[in-house]
Structure formats: structure tokens, C-alpha cells
Amino acid sequence: MATATFRVWRGDREGGRFQDYSTVVSEGMVVLDAMHRVQAEQAHDLALRWNCKAGKCGSCSAEINGMPRLMCMTRLNQLPLDKPVTVEPLRAFPPVRDLVTDVSWNFEVKKSIKPFKSRVPDAPDGTWRMAQKDVDRVQEFRKCIECFLCQDVCHVLREHRKFAEFAGPRYFVHMAALEMHPLDVEDRTAELKGTHSIGYCNITTCCRKVCPENITITENAIIPLKERVADRFYDPLTKLFRILRGGDSRRSTGPPR
């Protein structure tokens, strides 16, 4: 049987190094299988996250040959096995151990986003009516499995370390899902511009390219949100109207704030 070499980053918060492991590979194997084999046979304490093994939970994110990917969805036959396959943790986040990083920042960002707030029910029985096509638009965003690969690849976070000011693509997708939700009446435009600094994104589409769910992050989520910010804060006509009217021109479409 064929063997392949995996160059795996081993280390912790203090630092680490790559270590080579050779293991047998068989048909249909994915990188996660190889890591499990290494773990069972050679390195019992190799730290990695995984759950569903079917691309649905977004736990096993790593950088494979330098590309942010899910280990469970990366087939070995898509990789050149004549040289070592490098497997390393998400580099945008602080290392914990081996392939595990501290992604807790992401969960904190989500808490800072105004939650879903529904309009009053449409029907006397307390239910709503929605058209499938309005639901479809948002369901794309709700496919997100929170693997944080988009956060990992985003240069605002990865290079410029704007963790304190910038929400990152995952949370723009989340806010797009809320803002475009047929029932939601909350208004998040000011925060998009302010605390979440959507303006830092210069639409390089790196996030969209690594999304394992193929969510069109840049075009369908971020750009429409940027447009909302631009309409609200930078459109001269709206601004003039607001000055003349002495208030928020968008009041008619949102709840009182």
C-alpha cells in the first residue's frame, strides 16, 4: 500500500515546529483520516478538533499545504503526495496545542451583534407568512457552519490584527442573514459602520474563495451591507434630506430607536 508523509505542526502557546509522520494511505482517505491514523499509531496526544466528519459541523479547520480547509473534506487524491503534506493550525488565531487554536474571540463577536427581532405575527394564530424566494436569499447565509476559515484568511484579521474593531466575514454573513431576514425589524447599520468596521473590508474575496459551504460571502453578504452603510451615511441626498427633516430618514422602514 502507498504511504504519504504529513508535516504536522506540533507545539503550544510558546511555539512549536513541524514534525514528519509517514502513514499508509488508502482509497478515499481525507486528511482527517490521516491525522487520526497518526494519532492512533504514532502520536497519541496529537491535539485536533473534529466532530461530524462530513463537512457539516466546521470543527476540523486547518491549513493544508498553506490553504485554509476542512480536514474532513480534503481528499488525499487532490493533493500531491510525492512531497510532504503540511498540516498546520489556523494561523490567524492564537495556538492552543498542535492543530487546535483559540477561536473563542469569534463567539464573543457574535454576542456583540444585536440579535434577531421579529415583526409582529402576520396571522391571528401567531404565525408568519413568508415567500420561499425571500427565504432562499437568507438560507444561503444560514448554511454557514462556523468553521472560521473565512476569518482565518481575512487579511484585516490575519495581517492587520484588527480583532478589537472588526467583526470579520463570518459575522458580516451573520449580520446579512439577520438584516435580510424577512421577519427581522432590528437595525444594525450604525454598528456595521462603527463597532464592526465593515469599511475595513476591501473586497478581495479571499473569504468567499475558502468557504466550504460556497457562500458568496463578498458579493451577496458584504457588498449589500456596505451599500446599506453607504446609503445611510454617505449618500449626499439622504444626508440633505436628513438635515432638512431633522431626523433619521429611514425611520419609516425600521422600528423606533
Added chain:
Amino acid sequence: MPEYTTHTYDVLVIGAGGAGLRAAIEASAAGVSIGVICKSLLGKAHTVMAEGGIAAAMGNVDERDNWQVHFADTMRGGQYLNNWRMAELHARESPDCVRELEAWGALFDRTKDGRILQRNFGGHKYPRLAHVGDRTGLEMIRTLQDHGIHQGIEVHMECTVLKLLMDDGRVVGAFGYDRERGRFLLFKAKAVVVATGGIGRAYKITSNSWEYTGDGLALAYDAGADLIDMEFLQFHPTGMVWPPSVCGILVTEGVRGEGGVLRNKEHRRFMFDDIPEPYRTQTADNEEEGWRYTQGDRNARRPPELLTRDHIARCIVREIKEGRGSPHGGVLLDISWIKERIPNAEEHIKKKLPSMYHQFKQLADIDITKEPMEVGPTTHYMMGGIKVDGDTQMSTVPGLFAAGECAAGLHGANRLGGNSLSDLLVFGKRAGYYAACFAKKSGLGPVADAQINLAASNALAPFERTNSAEGPYQVQQDLQEMMQNLVGIVRTGGELEQALPELERLGERSKHLAVSGNREYNNGWHTALDLPNLLTVSEAVTRAAIERQESRGAHFREDRPNKDPEFGKVNIIIRKGPAGEMQVIRQPVPAMPQELKQIIEEMK
């Protein structure tokens, strides 16, 4: 004295899947303080994998549906061993629970008039499953998660509980560790809700992830709680079989709900060959009628591919055993054939089953719009578990509640697809509410140092055994292999008896294994700590399966292939005896009130 950090809550919820989160939200609404322990990161629990939908008799697609029909379907599916009260509450309350999710932001697929769309599923008489394509579980857990994080609930991610702490017969907290640093944690609580899911990792071929090692069942059992129905383990008929690395990963029943058919290598739709008596009048006897059913013809009966999971799994095993299987030891599941019936079949399949399309394309190089899938049974769901009171979800131990897969009663001998997500909602909510009520009228109990010391020293023991050659992975793999072979989908008394000494040997090995490295995020250590739980539940399954000398629902004994009416009157209880021995007790099935009996009669 081990070092540990202490947290104190009114209600401690162990598990953060659908049931745990729903319980936490409800307890929070009742005004108590909550801690949630999450074995992985938040939002990664197995609920995320659920594909088909949430069963709730809303009657949006077929107005003939109502709670009575849902109740009768659930009882029939469970072969009448269900806790009738749970089946009743579940059928009555699940529609409101689904609407509640919508009010929290869940976006289900819609009917033409804009209401929640419902789909067909095995064992359900009418289209009943609220769904989002084939990723309903993701929608559900994300909704609960996103709602829950704003309800003042404290979540401890990547933590595992080692022991429930007891005082005078009542639960007073839990002791565990955090994965990241390996440090011990003490949780003091007035009430504890266990919502830890299933036991799939006891088997080699399973749809379950590494987390499902029966923790909650073993914790409750050790605390003195009764387990019930442990012989009933559901093997989902359609798991992937090829390539080997993906063996066991689930293929949603939704494929069959949308018109997918099962064929053997001779191209025969073998499900027509064996339709069990209780379902005969409800099942189509020709392909044409079955197809019409999947397309919403209200006068058509369902195709045999939508019979209950236990039956389909056994038919598949039979086809494989008798040499009519597919090239890699499964059977063929074909949805691509619908192109003969509808235009734009390819787009339709991609729209209705997007994650299945994706999964096969990426993992098996199969385009399901063009060719059939190869599928076979995979260990999927534990019907049995912690015995609870139907209304309150309290176990037989005061202050200890359970909800979701780790609790038992709703599903009896076999669970219908879609009844799990609704179970999580209905009984998660109830467990959270009643745990909060219990907490309000109880104080914190004293925590004995001896219990903590013992749990800590047991947990650290694998680091001390430096002279042992064996690591935890080999023992786990051998256990999985053994359970698969001897306590699997088709059982015999002889093999079950053989499993007991095997379990004893594995238990000995688990007491002598060693782990390397340190306590920080050490997967090997965690595997070692999960092993005792896996061994406890494996033994419970085996002993219950020996006791039930008949075939019923998911429990099939080749040496006793028929139902025995005597066993139809009892549930099997597993209880820890005074000397630590595992006791097996037959307990009469509680009598059903007349009006519910009548519903069942009318729906026959």
C-alpha cells in the same frame, strides 16, 4: 487534594445540543442561573448533523394531520413499548415548539401560501416534517445557539463531566475538566439536566462523532438512576459504505422522502418483497402508487422505502447476506431515476438535497443526480437511556433530569425519523422548566471531598502507569469491533453471551492503559477517560439484549425471530446494584388511559 475551580449555578445543563440548549433557554426564562457544559465548541453537537426535519403535526400540507395521528404513528413505530405520556405530550406540543423556533429566527422551507412546509418521512402517515432542505439540524442548533447566547446562560466550551456528585441520594453537582488546559472544574448545582446524546462510538460503523460515548447514561447510572430500553439501538438503514474512510456517515431519509428507491444488484426494488403486517394497509403495493405518494398525491399510500428504519435496515442486511448487495457491500439508493418522471430533475435534487449532493460529490466522487449511491446500515440512535418521568423529565434520582437522546421513553422499540428533533425541543423545554422549579425549592447540597478526590485520582491514573504498553485507542477500537460483531443489528443469544466476558476483558485492559504527553488538549487522555462510559453502556445494551428473548422494533434476535406477547408487556430496566453489579429488571409497561387506547385503535 486536587486543584480545581468552582462554579455555582441553580441549574447545570450537561450537553449543548438541541435538548441541552432548549433546556437552558427554558430554565433561564424561569429566572434561575444556568451553566451549560459543552463537550466540543458551541454549535458543533450532533444536532447539527440532523438532516430530515422536525416532526410536528401542524397540518400545513395535509390538514388531516393532528396530534392524535402523530401519537398513534409514534406508538406504532415504537411497538407500544413507549412511555405513552411522553408520546402524547410530544405529539401535542411539538407544533408549538416549531413555531417557537420560527419566532427566534429559524427559516424553514415554505408552502405556496407562505407557511412552514412539511415533508414525508418514514412511519409518518402525513407530510409532517418541518425542514430546511437537508440541513434542518444546523438551522435548529444555530437558532437555539444564537437565541441562547443572549439569555444570560454561561457556556463552558470544551469541558467534560467525569462524575455527578451526590449527597443523601440527591444530585448536588458535577466534577469535570476543561479540555484546553486539562484543569479540574467543580460545578455546584441545585438541579442537573443531562443532555449528552447517544452512544454511537461503542460501534465501529456509526454516524456519531467522537463525543457520543454514552457519558450522560453512565453518569446517571453511576449516580443510581435507572436506565430503560437499552436493547433498542437504532441502525439507520442508509449510511455511506464507500470509500472506507466515510463508512457510516449518514445519508438522509429525505432522499427516500423525495422519491429515492432502494435496489439490489439485480436492480430489484426489494422493499416491496417484505412489508410487515401492521403497515400493509398503509403501504403502496406498486411502484406507481409509491411515486405518486412522494409527489404529494393524498390518495396514494407510501412506498415501502418509507417503512420504519429497523425494518429497512434488516431488509438491507438480508439482501447483502444473500449475495444481492452492491459492489462494496451495501445496496443501491437511487434518486437519479426521477429524471424519468420530472423535468429538471438534476436541479430539483440539488435544491432538495444539497448537502447530500455535496457530500457524495466531494467524498465519494459520485454525482447523485446521475448515478445511485451505495448505502448500508450504520449505528445511529439510542432509543433507550435514562428513565424519566414523562411530564417533568426527572430521572429516578432526585434533582437529576434528562432530555433528548440520552433520555428514554418517547421512542419505545424504534424511533421514527424526525421524532428526534421534536423530542429535543419538547422535552428539552420541559426538563429545563422542571429543573428550574426543582432548583427554586431546593438549596445547594454539600459536596463531599472524598467524591472529588476519587474522581480526580481516577482521571489522572493513566498518566501514572508509565510501564503499560497499551494506549487507549486500541482498547476503544477493539470494543467497537466486538460490539459491531456480537451486539449488532442481527443478534443471537449465543453471541450476546460471548460479549459479556469480552467486555470484562476490555474493562481490565482499560484499567491498565497509559497515556503520554501532558494534560493540555490531550486527545489520547480524553479517549481514555471516555472508555469507562463506553464500557458501561455497552454492557447495559448487551445485558438488556440478552434479557429480551424476542424480536421487536430495533432489537432483532435471529434465535427468537418473532414477537413474544409477554415481552410486549415489559420494559427492561438496568440498575446499579448495591455491590456495583449491573442488575436487569423487567418492569411492566405502564397502562395507557382509555382515550389514548381508543386513538390507537381508530388509527389502525
